[in-house]
Amino acid sequence: MPPVSSPVGLRFENIDKRYGGLLALRGVSLTIAPGECVVFAGRNGSGKTTLLRIAARLVRPSRGTLSFSGDSTGGNENTVRPGFVAHATMVYDELTAEENLLLFARLQCVAQPENRVESLLQEVGLEGRRASLVRTFSRGMRQRMAIARALLHEPSVLLLDEPATGLDPQGVTWLAGTIRLLRDSGRTILMSLHGESEISSLGTRAVRLDAGSVVADTRTGATFRSILTFADA
Amino acid sequence: MSLLPNTAVLFGKELRTEFRSRELLTTTVVFILIVLFMFSISFRPTSDESRQIGPGLLWLAFLFAASLMLQHSFLSEQHNDTLSALRLSVSDPFAIFFAKLAANTLFLLLTELLLLPIFATMYNVPIVPVFHWLLLVFFLGSLGTAIVGTAFSAISAQARMRELLLPLLMLPLLTPILIVSTEVTKGLFDRAPYLQWEGVGFLAVFDLVFLTALWLFGEYLLEE
Secondary structure, eight states, X not given: OOOOSSOOEEEEEEEEEEETTEEEEEEEEEEEOXXXXXXXXXXXXXXXXXHHHHHTTSSOOSEEEEEEESSTTOOOTTTOOOEEEOSSOOSOTTSBHHHHHHHHHHHTTOSSHHHHHHHHHXXXXXXXXXXXXXXXXXXXXXHHXXXXXXXXXXXXXXXXXXXXXXXXXXXXXXXXXXXXHHHHTTOEEEEEOSSOOTTGGGOSEEEEEETTEEEEEEOSHHHHHHHHHTOOO | OOHHHHHHHHHHHHHHHXXXXXXXXXXXXXXXXXXXXXXXXXXXXXHHHHHXXXXXXXXXXXXXXXXXXXXXXXXXXXXXXXXXXXXXXXXXXXXXXXXXXHHHHHHHHHHHHHHHHHHHHHHTOOOGGGHHHHHHHHHHHHHHHHHXXXXXXXXXXXXXXXXXXXXXXXXXHTHHHXXXXXXXXXXXXXXXXXXXXXXXXXXXXXXXXXXXXXXXXXXHHTOO
16 A cells, blocks of 8 residues: 555544534534544434535535645645545445446546556455456455545545445455555555444544544553443443 | 546446456347337237327336436446445546446437337338438437436446336436437338427437536436
8 A cells, every 4th residue: 555645634623514403413522633543432313424425515514614734735625525425335336346447447537547456356355256247246345446536636634534344254354455555555444333343443533422422532551441341431 | 538438437337347248238138028018919000090199108118217227327336345446546527427327328319219120010011211310319218217217327326226226316306308209200200201399409408418417417416
């Protein structure tokens, strides 16, 4: 995994997100340094997914601002394109693995898209199924496709919303190895997880959300663990 | 800068997925055939009656079929949340609309051209001498239908009762296209065929106005 030339940080300032009568996020303020690997924990509906979708700029906050900092282009939000792995795989069932990745590589103007797709298919272990339609894939294989799609343009910021969903134990080990490489290459990683796992141990910071608010935020051992396990620190 | 390359890539994806399954084209052709056949056996129009009511029937069938076909346009992107992946990938969100409306126009036009000879035979209306003018009217009418339908498909895909919502939003707005296309087609089916240039001009302006509106406001239609 090539190192990132200019790591990017994020700054959420007083973010609210309202869906009709439901306040999904309440005054969330967080500054994430370039190269940090942040684990978001919290019960279902605590606002983790909404926060990641705001970071991906798929959802516009009702109030507050999101800014990126530290990249060579001055942190202009339009120049930072995070890689995003969501609950849904975000790939087309009717296209083959190779067609899917080529489609998104071309849309993102990736240089030499065929070579990039080839190397990613090998990295995620799907080179033998390149010509198979994604609808014939198992959940774990689809998740590998989702991760490959998110990495196509070698993003400086990675947003992973429960990335281990559907992966078998070997898949989780592979994913943990991949995230470790990405973290060590200087990429900023924000991921939402449920509980402690091989993947959560890669985090350098843990943030717990509850009912749309940040209720705990730490970088240290014992508190870090309690945030992930929902135990009182 | 990247609008046209992105549009070309997405247009290719639309064609590939449709021609791989042929679901939309097949169901739309069958739907229009059923309407034309049922009307034909219900009223048994004479050749003169066909020239009078045929164009209206044809365009009504096209518009109802389009409301079924265009439903799929953004609904298919909800499955697996591929719309989010597209929004994250393209520099200009209009490329998503542009590719979809180009593909939808092509699919509508293909359906219409496939059914035109069947209509002509069933209703005893000569089309060969005016085929090139019919092609122009069908293109402009289909383009307008696709622009409005694609925009409302993006809105209705995120709503409850989406299957009902699209025709309810789309058909009233397409009434001018129905009226003008019917009138122009009626002129072309006349015993002494003529082209109503005012009608053609109206269709072109309608398309241009709605395309501009989509270009200006389309981005907001894609937001969650």
